[in-house]
Amino acid sequence: MATKTIQDVELHGKRAVIRVDFNVPLQDGEVTDNTRILGALPTIRRVIEQGGTAVLLSHLGRPKGEVNPKFSLESVGKALAEALGQPVVFIPESRGEAAEKAVAALSPGSVALLENVRFHPGEEKNDPELAKDFAKLGDLYVNDAFGTAHRAHASTAGIAEHLKPAVAGYLIQRELEFLGEKTESAEGPFVVILGGAKVSDKITVIDRLLEKADTILIGGAMAYTFALAQGKTVGDSLAEPDKMDTARAALKKAEERGVKFLLPVDNVIVDSIDFGNLSVGNVGSSDESGNIPDGWEGVDIGPKTVELYRSEIAEAKTILMNGPMGIFEIDACNKGTFAIAEAVAANKSALSIIGGGDSVKAVKQAGYGDEVSFISTGGGASLEFLEGKTLPGVAALDDN
Ligand code: ADP
Ligand code: MG
Numbered sequence: 001m002a003t004k005t006i007q008d009v010e011l012h013g014k015r016a017v018i019r020v021d022f023n024v025p026l027q028d029g030e031v032t033d034n035t036r037i038l039g040a041l042p043t044i045r046r047v048i049e050q051g052g053t054a055v056l057l058s059h060l061g062r063p064k065g066e067v068n069p070k071f072s073l074e075s076v077g078k079a080l081a082e083a084l085g086q087p088v089v090f091i092p093e094s095r096g097e098a099a100e101k102a103v104a105a106l107s108p109g110s111v112a113l114l115e116n117v118r119f120h121p122g123e124e125k126n127d128p129e130l131a132k133d134f135a136k137l138g139d140l141y142v143n144d145a146f147g148t149a150h151r152a153h154a155s156t157a158g159i160a161e162h163l164k165p166a167v168a169g170y171l172i173q174r175e176l177e178f179l180g181e182k183t184e185s186a187e188g189p190f191v192v193i194l195g196g197a198k199v200s201d202k203i204t205v206i207d208r209l210l211e212k213a214d215t216i217l218i219g220g221a222m223a224y225t226f227a228l229a230q231g232k233t234v235g236d237s238l239a240e241p242d243k244m245d246t247a248r249a250a251l252k253k254a255e256e257r258g259v260k261f262l263l264p265v266d267n268v269i270v271d272s273i274d275f276g277n278l279s280v281g282n283v284g285s286s287d288e289s290g291n292i293p294d295g296w297e298g299v300d301i302g303p304k305t306v307e308l309y310r311s312e313i314a315e316a317k318t319i320l321m322n323g324p325m326g327i328f329e330i331d332a333c334n335k336g337t338f339a340i341a342e343a344v345a346a347n348k349s350a351l352s353i354i355g356g357g358d359s360v361k362a363v364k365q366a367g368y369g370d371e372v373s374f375i376s377t378g379g380g381a382s383l384e385f386l387e388g389k390t391l392p393g394v395a396a397l398d399d400n
Pocket of ligand 1: 358
């Protein structure tokens, strides 16, 4: 049951309504990072090269259903024109007669960007009337906004009921391929690196990946909940004592399934953190048994753990990383995360996939953004997809 894509449909002479993710950072009306704009180009180009017209819908920020010039997409249209190398018609509305007339006047091969869909309160409510109005803007629907595919909104899900064919663009196609097919039937050894803040955030993903992975490497604050479950002390580390049973169940499942489930053997600890100044007080290490004393907090995996994890990563044929190994936002706590990112990038014979907003940030910050096989464009969406949930924005599309 594969989702129909932009490659499966006739585009010549058609007006394609493309939902893109142009939720880009703006400063004084200028786009400061155009990664998401560049990401949408292959899909837009496909439409216009085939003799179609591209009508783009996107959200920007959280205007909460009200028109707010601060969240206008007009300057994003200019950045798109520059990236595309051709003019982009900006239409200051996304529904109604004026918008319909403006898109009807476009000639084949042209590109138009409509105003922020979240200026309408019906967008996030998936209002069917708004979805129907969006559907009037074109002859087919293309969803290429993976970052919002886990939300059932009028422009990501509702519209697809009224505008057929409804297909995936290249960005979503790639996400489904890497986060879906390639981890579903991963070539082994399949090594999964899981970190981040909380066991409770990641438990569903841990549980599901225990059925697919050969090896799971745990880092980040969630490691301390596992440490508690094993009777270790964690001092003031961010741990969830009420999730110890969950941690024990994961350890048991790993044992039953023969999954190698590794926890940190040492930790970097600090006696204070100043998040405002991104600095720490005294730095130390957990003891030989991995215990952390009172008054100290675990902030990163230690050097022995890095070596242990590195050797597992080097053997892998498929690697999935979701969640940093420590508080990588602070220089004194980023060594573990960066060393693991380096190890992932260094294994050129493995397919390496990075999912999760902070993990992606960390891998890029470490300088390995271009040295892994795939970087997911979805934060929350990639986590939900890895959990095995159906994403409304994908489910709404036609199946092949
Ligand atoms: P992702 O976005 O990749 O899925 P998460 O959102 O789950 O990752 O987790 C990222 C956050 O986890 C980061 O902000 C990081 O500072 C935090 N974190 C990692 N290790 C620790 C730790 N030892 N103590 C507290 N926070 C941590
Ligand atoms: Mg995150």
